[in-house]
Amino acid sequence: MSLPSPERGDAGGRVELVLGSASPGRAEILTRARVGFRVVVSDVDEDAVGAEHPDASPAELAGLLAEAKGRDVAARVAADGVAVPTLVLGCDSVFEFEGRAYGKPYEPDVALERWRAQAGRAGTLHSGHWLGLVMPSASASGSPAVAGVVSAGVRFAAADEATLAAYVATGEPLFCAGAFTIDGAGAALIAGVDGDPNAVIGLSVSWLRGACEHLGVPFTELWVSSNTRR
Structure with missing residues (x-):
């Protein structure tokens, strides 16, 4: 993992x-x-981004x-x-299997087909990250930012058709890159992870800490106490 060195921001205070x-x-x-946060969901069309960059590798696409x-x-x-x-x-996360990029399957038949191919084998989960710092009275276009991709190998357990069908029936894999996640029912079908497990779920806290430091923000300022939630 490598981070560029953008212009530092002076966060100051909270x-x-x-x-x-x-x-x-x-x-x-x-x-x-213990990181305080709020959620704002983007309106980006994932398929459109992929169409604009047809030659991007799975990691680049993430x-x-x-x-x-x-x-x-x-x-x-x-x-x-x-x-x-x-x-x-x-x-955003993209799963790479046999050199091809796979996103969310959405449909049960698609998820089952993917699992038939990947059970007992291995692939790579690429999690892309982009962190920008928006200051009061400043536009987003002038905000410093840092970006990077954290990749981890995932080894899948062998499983019979009934087990794969039962997993797909839970609905869990339909909205996960690669049709799996390691923090739910899918954990039973994971033989091992080579790399940052959090990156496989979709967000590397280690990367986030490094990115904060590159933007001049002490990561510890994001921590909240056990009895406080932002």
Whole structure:
């Protein structure tokens, strides 16, 4: 993982975080990490972004989607105005299997077909991240930002047709990149993870900490106490 060195912002005082994703898994990661946040979901058309970049690798596509979503939410947050320095986090995940990119299957038949192919084998989950800092009285276009992709290998357990059908019937894999998640029922079908498990769920807290530091924001300012929620 490498981070560029953008212009640093002077956060000063309290800092807020906006998560530009409707993913319950990402929200749960931040909650477990004691990071205060609020959610603003982006209006980005994922298929349109992919169509604009047909030659992008799976990892590049994850980064492009995360940046598009982050910039979309940052522009809306800046337009509404912020009272304190506000970090905006855009994320998206793409699963790479046999050199091809796979997003959310949406349909049970598609999810089952994917599992028939990947059970007992392995792939790579790429999670794109984009973090921008919106300052009071500043436009989103002039905000410093940092982006990166965190990838982790995922090894799947072998499973029979009945087990795969039962998993798909839970509905869990329909809205997950690669038709799986490791923080729910799908954990029973995961043989191992090589890399950051949080990145497989969709958000690397380690990456977020490093990105905050590159933007001049101490990550610890995002922490909340056990009896406080923002």
